[in-house]
Amino acid sequence: MGGVDHTVGGLVGFARALRHSGMMCGPNRVQAFLAAVEHVDLADRSRLYWAGRLTLCADPEDLPRFDAAFDYWFRGADMPSRGQTSSTERRARSAALSSRDTEPGEPEPLATAAGDAEVLHNRDLADLSAEEREQLRRLFAELEPEPPQRPAFRHRSSRRGQLDPRATMRALLRTGGEPIRLPRRNRTTRARRVVLLIDVSGSMSPYADALLRFAHVVVRRSPTHTEVVTLGTRMTRVSRQLRHRDPEQALAAAAKAVPDFSGGTRLGETLRVFLDRWGRRGAARRAVVVLFSDGWERGDTSVLAEQMQRLRRLAHAVVWVNPHAGRAGYSPVQSGIAAAWPYVDHLVAGHSLRSLQELWWWVRRLARNRGSGWATTADQWGSRREGERGGAA
Amino acid sequence: MESPAMESPEGVAAALDGTGYLPDDGIATAAFLARRMRRPLLCEGEPGTGKTALAQALASALDLRLIRLQCHEGIDAAQALYDWDFPRQLLHLRTLEAASGGTLNAEEAESSLYTSRFLLARPLLRALQESPCVLLVDEIDRADDEFEAFLLEMLSEYAVSIPEFGVVEAPEPPLVVLTSNRTREVHDALKRRCLYHWLEHPGLEREVAILRRRLPGLDARLAEQVADAVQRMRRMELLKPPGVAEALDWAQALLALGTGDLDTEVAARTLGAVLKYREDADRARAAGIV
Numbered sequence: 208m209g210g211v212d213h214t215v216g217g218l219v220g221f222a223r224a225l226r227h228s229g230m231m232c233g234p235n236r237v238q239a240f241l242a243a244v245e246h247v248d249l250a251d252r253s254r255l256y257w258a259g260r261l262t263l264c265a266d267p268e269d270l271p272r273f274d275a276a277f278d279y280w281f282r283g284a285d286m287p288s289r290g291q292t293s294s295t296e297r298r299a300r301s302a303a304l305s306s307r308d309t310e311p312g313e314p315e316p317l318a319t320a321a322g323d324a325e326v327l328h329n330r331d332l333a334d335l336s337a338e339e340r341e342q343l344r345r346l347f348a349e350l351e352p353e354p355p356q357r358p359a360f361r362h363r364s365s366r367r368g369q370l371d372p373r374a375t376m377r378a379l380l381r382t383g384g385e386p387i388r389l390p391r392r393n394r395t396t397r398a399r400r401v402v403l404l405i406d407v408s409g410s411m412s413p414y415a416d417a418l419l420r421f422a423h424v425v426v427r428r429s430p431t432h433t434e435v436v437t438l439g440t441r442m443t444r445v446s447r448q449l450r451h452r453d454p455e456q457a458l459a460a461a462a463k464a465v466p467d468f469s470g471g472t473r474l475g476e477t478l479r480v481f482l483d484r485w486g487r488r489g490a491a492r493r494a495v496v497v498l499f500s501d502g503w504e505r506g507d508t509s510v511l512a513e514q515m516q517r518l519r520r521l522a523h524a525v526v527w528v529n530p531h532a533g534r535a536g537y538s539p540v541q542s543g544i545a546a547a548w549p550y551v552d553h554l555v556a557g558h559s560l561r562s563l564q565e566l567w568w569w570v571r572r573l574a575r576n577r578g579s580g581w582a583t584t585a586d587q588w589g590s591r592r593e594g595e596r597g598g599a600a
Numbered sequence: 601m602e603s604p605a606m607e608s609p610e611g612v613a614a615a616l617d618g619t620g621y622l623p624d625d626g627i628a629t630a631a632f633l634a635r636r637m638r639r640p641l642l643c644e645g646e647p648g649t650g651k652t653a654l655a656q657a658l659a660s661a662l663d664l665r666l667i668r669l670q671c672h673e674g675i676d677a678a679q680a681l682y683d684w685d686f687p688r689q690l691l692h693l694r695t696l697e698a699a700s701g702g703t704l705n706a707e708e709a710e711s712s713l714y715t716s717r718f719l720l721a722r723p724l725l726r727a728l729q730e731s732p733c734v735l736l737v738d739e740i741d742r743a744d745d746e747f748e749a750f751l752l753e754m755l756s757e758y759a760v761s762i763p764e765f766g767v768v769e770a771p772e773p774p775l776v777v778l779t780s781n782r783t784r785e786v787h788d789a790l791k792r793r794c795l796y797h798w799l800e801h802p803g804l805e806r807e808v809a810i811l812r813r814r815l816p817g818l819d820a821r822l823a824e825q826v827a828d829a830v831q832r833m834r835r836m837e838l839l840k841p842p843g844v845a846e847a848l849d850w851a852q853a854l855l856a857l858g859t860g861d862l863d864t865e866v867a868a869r870t871l872g873a874v875l876k877y878r879e880d881a882d883r884a885r886a887a888g889i890v
Contacts, residue, residue: 520785
């Protein structure tokens with residue numbers, strides 16, 4: 208494929224090859240590309256390269272794919288095999304994740320967690336008697352998590368706030384220039400979307416029921432601004448099931464929808480499926496995302512880190528809820544948490560009803576303003592402890 | 601119609617070079633195409649790769665005014681587009697009242713209030729009024745989704761309508777540069793409207809050239825030492841890898857100290873100019889870079 212076809216057909220063919228390699232370049236990108244090449248000298252390979260890169264790429268992740276396709280199409284290099292570049296293909300299919308097993312030599316973290324007797328020493332949601340559970344259900348029903356707010360684009364007249372110059376001027380005109388009334392205005396607020404991602408793998412199963420109950424309360428309070436997704440070996444969206452008024456029916460419907468209760472975890476890969484299918488399209492965009500997981504990641508943690516980075520860029524704030532973080536002496540060393548750590552705004556425990564209320568306090572606080580993007584690990588850990596005090600107050 | 605500097609990517613490169621901004625092929629082509637195709641240019645990249653500086657250099661290379669809009673969360677139309685000058689309107693109304701001797705015609709008074717005299721143009725409106733100019737929309741990733749949508753509308757028409765005043769249209773579209781640090785994803789609709797350029801940190805050679813261009817007193821050896829150390833720092837896992845700006849700061853600090861050679865002792869004393877986190881400084885020291 209050494210011969211270069213400088214006609215429009217050749218360039219469109221190049222764009223098609225790009226799409227094949229998994230890049231999202233729609234017709235208007237291609238159109239922009241064709242418009243751009245009119246302005247540059249096509250014989251100059253470097254100009255052609257830049258005209259293509261500037262118009263067809265929209266993300267740093269597109270760049271390696273673009274470079275490979277460009278080399279193949281215009282420089283006669285070998286096109287990388289589809290196996291390497293077909294990440295979109297893999298993404299499309301990964302809704303039903305293929306069952307890749309853990310490495311034989313790898314220790315089984317789930318077994319470690321289950322065998323960790325220390326968990327049982329804690330009075331948390333995981334070890335309550337049947338009677339206490341029943342009591343807890345009633346308490347959940349009484350929760351009224353106010354939807355978090357964000358500042359909106361528009362102002363609205365209000366009793367408090369800054370003077371509204373426009374309305375004041377109109378009032379003055381009516382009263383012949385006498386400032387009898389000084390209208391004020393304030394920023395309107397709107398509900399900020401909340402996404403609850405609940406890890407339902409084996410190690411989290413003691414908490415799954417309580418967390419889904421909590422999610423139900425949140426969904427009921429603000430159905431249009433809440434999304435609930437369970438993550439395990441697969442990703443399942445249960446927002447619709449949880450909109451049921453009756454908690455028992457809602458939970459039963461959700462349980463029926465989730466095929467992988469108490470299975471393994473592939474946090475990174477399921478997170479990728481969520482981001483591809485829902486997150487990018489809008490569910491996670493500028494939302495407060497709450498991830499309930501203990502961070503026992505079986506898969507490669509680099510996938511998790513990568514997906515957490517994506518999530519963090521889409522979301523307004525990311526809160527990680529780890530039931531084990533409620534234990535004394537806990538430090539975030541599990542491979543999953545360690546990998547995701549840089550992309551988490553805040554870590555809370557969420558092992559008890561009170562800590563779930565504390566979580567909500569943080570969700571509402573972070574919805575208004577997210578902390579600085581450069582918070583260091585130590586800073587975040589510090590602010591978590593402060594948060595506990597704040598939540599208790 | 602175009603200034604000769606904008607006739608070709610080489611022309612742009614030369615013009616930018618003249619202002620002290622050393623562009624690579626990509627930047628020159630991006631700026632050239634943005635001007636030619638009348639499309640905004642969206643620059644993304646790590647902090648310190650020269651996104652904002654590009655807009656400034658373009659303005660001075662093309663001898664155009666630079667109008668800058670710094671984005672932040674919750675930015676609204678009154679901060680970005682226009683507002684009415686309320687105190688002056690009030691004074692004007694008082695004057696009219698006094699002059700009329702109590703026979704103020706409310707309708708006439710109102711129409712005299714909403715004229716360009718009392719219109720406070722904020723960056724976006726000013727860019728439309730004063731075009732041709734370079735409009736820099738800095739750190740668009742900090743603004744809200746609604747603001748992006750609003751910007752998209754303005755950038756596709758290069759016009760805005762003000763209810764009491766009418767439509768303001770740019771005689772010639774301004775050259776728009778948007779920058780983003782990718783703290784969040786910019787919306788696809790806005791990306792589609794723009795040319796997209798991902799800026800990388802410059803390579804060793806170009807960084808040395810940039811240092812020497814911007815700091816004429818810097819000798820070649822020291823420039824190379826600084827650039828080399830900075831390049832190695834960028835390959836480490838740092839919280840905040842140094843950008844070109846930090847390299848420049850560092851070189852300037854060394855110049856101020858009158859150092860001719862970047863040895864361990866001098867480097868340790870001036871490390872604060874280039875690394876802004878204690879953890880990063882520790883890591884650089886442990887790796888033996890300084």
